[in-house]
Amino acid sequence: MALSMKASTNSPKPNFLIGENYHLSLKQSMEDLLAETHKKTPNFSGFIDKFHSLMQAKLDPPLESIWVYTALSFRSRNFEKGDPLNRLSIINDLFQLVSSCSSPCNSSKSIALLAPIVFEVYKLVVEVLGKDSRKVNIRIKSLVEVIIGYISMCCCKGFSEESENIDMDLVIPVEDLVSIWIDRNVNLQSFLPLVSSEICEMISERGFNVNYLAGVVMVEAFLLKLCLDLRIGIEGIVLEKELKSWAVASISSFHNFHFFEMLTRMLLQPALPVTALVGPEDGNLLKNILYDAVILVEYTFLKSKTVHLSNEHVKGIAMTRLVVTLEAIELFRKNRDKKRATCYTSAFANSHLHSQITKWISTLISSDEKAGGISGSSPKALIKRLLKLEKQGIKLFSDSILKYHAKLLVGDSKEVDEQSVTKVEEKKLEDDEPLFSLDDREDEKNEAMTAAYVAAARSMRLINDNSREKRKGSEGEEKEKIKYFKYDLSSKSKAAKDKVSVSGSDSGASDDDMSSDSEVDNPLV
Template sequence: MSLSVIEPANLQKPNLLVGENYGLTLTQSIQNLVAENCKETPNFTHFIDIFYELMQSKVDPPLESIWVYSALTFRSRNLTNDDPLDRLLAARDLFQLISACSGSCNSSKSIALLAPVVFEVYKVAVELKGRHLGSKREKKVFREVKYLVDVILGFISVCCCDTSNGKRNVSEVTDLNLIVSFKDLVSLWMEKSESFKSFLPLVNDEICREGSERVCDVNYLAGMVTVEVFLLKLCLSFGVGMAGVELEKELTSWAVSSITGFQNVFFFETLVRMLLEPTMPVTSLLSSEHGVLLKKVLYDAVILVEYSFLNPDSAVDLPVELMKSLAMTRLIVTHEAIELLREDGDQKKAISYASAFSSSKLPSQIIKWITNQIGMDEQERSLVSSPKALLKWLLSLENQGIRAFDDKILKSHAKLAVDNSKTDCEYQSSKVKGNEASGDLLFYIDNKGEEEEDEEMNESMSAAFVVAAHSIKFPENGGRKRKEMGSTGNKKKIKHLKHDLSDNHGSTREGFSSVSNEDLSSESEVEDPISDEDAEAVEQ
């Protein structure tokens, strides 16, 4: 039985759901529902009508009203069949229901509401991975899981685009705090024996804990959901088709293209924070060997590329504290990645990371924030630029009573990272020329604005995915033919010094992004990567 929006027979009077009455009714109804859910045999029948009215009473309804209505409707289906295909079909119907109910909502809310869909799809994917895809039916279901994940990614990509003016909508920054506990909302989707953490299986414990203990911002929740779908797509790409270096390059290409398409700071911040942990929360989907490869892919996508949406000038509407915290997290992640590579003996890639860092805008951004805060002389900004040297400088300021890290957890990570690094962590990097550092690892992205064809593409994609969200059907033959690693969002030309990373992403724009060429000395000096002009000369 497909899920659909069903209008109840008896509606309350409209004036009961306006102004303060609306907020009071919504809050009280959720409290009553949570209390009912704690009973051994809860009865949710009359709640469906209540939350339908709450959802229909506003053009842009609160997340809670759609969340609860879809949960109650989904649970009323009483799905007892453990067949993976039936459960996947139920997840698909849930996606259609939520996308239909959130059609008038902003992008962050529309994405955040997909958390239950991702939860259901993930459970099917884990079960299939455990069966090793022995039968034809299981292989068919696995193809359909990948297809549904692609559709969800496409929906998210469209949500991240502001097609009304052809410009990227980095995120909504209005007050989008939930009015009730996120933990209470999650309980509506969980069995009593399941933990809160299991609802967000592809984000780490620290991020889950923050979501359960504090007032949850819809923007952050949307970022977590996007990370989960992003990782799910990557995990499902292992063990089928390509392997080794070829798979690593293909996944890196897709990851960079997707990050560029999303252009969402909350998504990127969540992803980078997860890289602070020793392992990614993907053990139920990947072997330890594949998990290591996944982290390498993410390191490349996060460190080697200069994304224009991370420039503070492009995120003027976002809190400075958020951008500063993200910059500090990127700094620590870059340092840890370089140390891991050197421990593994991969000096060439380590130098590539160091070179990408020193030539990016990240060190100058961090130094500018700090020196403006403490009134340091302009000339002193050029004292540090390697990740380790910059971290040492920041920690020395902390020891002097100057607050460089706003987050205690980040400060602890920074101290641990520096303490654990080798005393000769720079090795002989100053003696190695930057252009000897694996040229095929250094690539840049052009994000300098939108052309007319990009606007047309956004509009056509929007229309296509709106239709898809309402009318998606599974192919009878188990999935239509398509490219395994389709791009998301605006399709952009990603330039690679030895090959084009976006061969599979259609027609796109040409060009390189600019990078910072500030002459900053450090403990580890490497030459800047190849310049835009040099790259153009190579192409010619």
């Protein structure tokens, strides 16, 4: 039985909930609700209609109104302990309710509201961990694919057109908002278990922002999908190639700076937070896949000038990518994987990131230094130069943690012959060590990404009261709604691969020159 939305058809829209009256009513209702949560036996029955009215009173409802209404509706359901399929059915109903309530909202808000759903899915994954539950895991994976498909379609709306001032600030702290879903004594990290503690700290330090929370949700859903693929997919090189292709296509489809920043930032940690779900060996494999997806690929959206980000934010993302690139190179040199280290070094030398940082440095150094050129163009040489400029009082690193990683890499890493590194960088990429590149056909890739999830969405209507799969609608009806290409991981995702091209061009090549008809493949095997 779906979560009840009876109030949405019967409750009138209050005329007095306008302007300042609306804000005061929302704030007072939130305070009353939080006071109720402190009681030993809280009674939330009277709050469902109240928050439904607040949600209905605006064309683009505040996040809190939908958040609370769906949370209380979810809490009203009875869960059968020991029956994960029943719980999965209820989570699916919750997803349908949230997506319906947030349909008038902008992209960021629609995605941010999925945070509780991803949290509930994660809890279910942990619950069935170690059990003979392949069937349940497949069902969970299907729901996660639907969620990612929904996110992808939200991203197609575009983030640049959204207002930055409408309902972006919460009337209560984010920790109080989270407590409506979990125990008040549990911290934010427990509600966002698939991202690092550093990311949670950044949320608290920066203050709540809907765009930022949307990025967190995207990272969590993205990692959860990869983890489930590792747990139930086939083993070996084929799976690694498929996951890498999917990761690249997903990052391109999302084309979201906050998502990319957080994903890159998490690679600075010794281990990903999801390692507990897949084990150390698969955890390392997943990290290698993400290194490839972040370092070897030129994403068009990262070079876009239409996104409303400050120059400092853009520099911060670039610096994070630079530090992650050097950390990956040093890691694989230490592990005697010279081929992978060389591939990363060559990719960086031919990347937009390299030219971007080199240009920044050239604007900060003296005319005499410019005449002599910038000595050394490896990630290590550039970081040394940036740290030198920092000592001169020029702030380049966005925060102390990133600067610490940079210093650690330069100071403690094994010294490498700079001359030999430069020769490697200047060497053109060989056929067996290609640099991935994404062309400008973003719309086509978005269609390809959406395809997998349209099919998955169709199959997720599978979970009824008897926990059996149902397939509704004809193929023709779907094609009228969305034009798409099929994307099937189990059959090597050939359609998705056709959307990603390989480039062996020099760093001076234009963006339009960075595409070919080659498939995405692993440059390291």
